[in-house]
Amino acid sequence: MTSAVTGAFDRKLIAPMVLGSILNPVNSSMIAVALVPIGVALHAQPAATAWLVSGLYLATATGQPVVGKLVDRYGPRNLYLAGSALVGVAGIIGLLAPTLWVLVVARVLLGLGTCAGFPAAMYLIRRESERTGVDSPRGVLTTLSVSAQTIVVIGPSLGGLLIGVAGWRAIFAVNIPLAVACVVLALVRLPRPAPPATREPLDVLGIGLFAGMLTTLMLFLMSPAIGELWLLAITVGCGAAFARRELRAAEPFLDLRVFGGNAPLIATYGRALLAQTAAYAYLYGFTQWLEAGRGLNATQAGLILLPMSLLAIGVSTYTGRREGFRAKLLVGAGGQLAVSVLMLRLDAGSPVWILIALSALCSLPQGLNSLANQNAVYYQADPARIGASSGLLRTFSYLGAMVSSAATGVFFAHGADTAGLHSLAVFLIVIASLLLVMVAADRSLSRLKSK
Template identity: 90%
Template structure:
């Protein structure tokens, strides 16, 4: 479960220190290399709920194996890619291949909970979340080390042994489905409309202008058609009727989007500025993020086994606001101690927000749809990553300079403020997960 779930975080975070070296090697501006981030998240945002639904239907084994194989293939393509376009294809395949790990893990945790009668597996959920968070925060440092030793292609090649390990473990450990697969057809049209909506939105965000407003029209049209269809078929891709009756779960999705918008903008934007604006190499930029790495692991480990979510989210959101404000005072001559301080403060949102949202979903989601609900949580997280990638591309259109960093920081202040308001206003978080099963109203 852990190995499958970290495939996406490891590919998300290592690329942060590789964007500048890739841009130099392939003569691409930050707006172009941003597609290495957006391509993965666009594929994953679409694929996660699809794979989550398939996990609910067929069990985790087949989906996990297929996804792991695709990750290995993507690693080979990235290792040999001659152009930026081929690298983007590799990242899209990585996005699709890493879709199975998290829904499969949540499915297995829920089924084991039902089998044993233990309704509050905070320790297991914490292990899963801390593992993913560990990879996210260590990723830039690991990526910088790999680039320093073997060049930027090493961050693609590392997927090959990881995929092999996943396949071997899945064949040995993952259970075969205990029930026959349903013969209900997949909602292919719904999936297509959902993918079209996200793709059009991402294309607009990557280059917002009056001339591209037609992409917003396509987004709205696809979204309206998607909603109309999903409310009228018996086996929808996303059961909007279920989510429409579960306001706490929808709020968790909204918090995930805002939290990850800020987290990934820091991970990608700040890291690019360290290299292009502050003049550090990839290895040194990765090392500067080590305080965030070590402290975030400690924060997740200590807080993860404690009940309650609201206080954790408030602390995490407030820390995001502080980081954004501190970024406004940075310049090309900023001292190293200030950079380390920002990295340290950022450990709080990195260690608290994702963990709290993931655990809240466990109690809020319908147990029969835990795979699809978990996949959709990752979808909203990746939407946040897509927004951050688009913002980075816009603010760094002419290079990752200090002026662009300050504009990005202003944007992140607004995002953090919205997250604080959402958490403070959500009274459903009070008492959630304190040794009780989800309330019936949360399962409707």
């Protein structure tokens, strides 16, 4: 890899890094305003349309660390190209899908196809840091966070606009030009892969056990009930077998001895799970209530979330170049708690200005939590495992998204009404309180410095 200026970050890499990283979050969030119109068009209940959310997260949560491991071993270029092509195929399937379950297949393919973008970007940042000798590319990390993390909150506004102009199928079709752009940028700008550093065979058994553990856990979270406890039993069995396998394998898929000895990194994963549980419950639950409980259409609901989108970008941009992790996370967790409490005051007659004010307040946790957790992983992870470590960050984030999806399904079992929203708010108060306590108790954050 070369740069036009010796010792400077190769800025040619920024465009493919950013575009590849936003494919997953933009598809995660655009669907929020499309669930109701898709359900109406295809005569599907909320419990069925929830699979459009969960299918993508199930594929991504399982695939991110797997692809991250492959990026660590083989480099990002070929994996980035394959993933981008799969995103284009998924966009075509979604555009033409005749039934809900074909749409679910398209969403699963989107989840798999978007797995390469974020691990590839983190890998390239680390490689450039090693090449240039600059150990803290805060500006590049901030650019990645602003584009890839806060795009989640732009998605509903973009989705509402696309649905208003061309119908809900447009949120699938938009992936076709995005995928083409990714392929072109990768061919032109990403470095060609070097021969792998190791010839050890890939830990296929470990990957399979990991996938089985996550899949059964997420299937249980989709419909938590006493009769589904057998899924948790399989989760525990796969988890135990996975741990045994990884501790004994010569070249494990995930070296649990390294991760297990890195308590600050494990804490970051736990914070990501809690933060994203609250963030996605707000994104999906509040948005569905705006349409079904407050009576707004998809475009109006997207516009209500626009202040959150714009202010979250501003928060990330302003704070991203500043050192410190603990203060950002304390403010982010406190913001989530405040938003959750205020949701208890909403009803079907709440004026629009209150909804907009709540959206604006939500920009603090949206702009701070993802930024701080992403940057913490960069400095806490073993550089040789940055792809797998960043992939695991997304896995825990999507576990949080799955928990939020399960909670939304439980509290909105009979529709996204105000009573269900208030029950969801109580759940989020508990989650935000746990996050606040966890951040306050983690003294390692005060010692974590980017130089």
